[in-house]
Amino acid sequence: MQKNIGNVERIIRILVGVILLGLTYTHQIGGWGWIGLVPLITGLVSFCPVYMLFKR
Numbered sequence: 001m002q003k004n005i006g007n008v009e010r011i012i013r014i015l016v017g018v019i020l021l022g023l024t025y026t027h028q029i030g031g032w033g034w035i036g037l038v039p040l041i042t043g044l045v046s047f048c049p050v051y052m053l054f055k056r
Contacts, residue, residue, distance in 0.1 A: 003046040013043030 017040025024033030042048045
């Protein structure tokens with residue numbers, strides 16, 4: 001698995017994921033906030049499978 005996410009985008013993804021999960025945990029937003037797992041995981045591993053599909 002080759003990295004396809006840069007450092008700036010990686011940091012943004014991790015922050016967005018943590019914020020969404022935090023808001024979900026504190027019941028400020030609904031269950032849809034669990035979608036924050038996606039940017040968090042892709043940011044942590046520096047790989048986005050969607051980018052691979054579109055050859056980015």
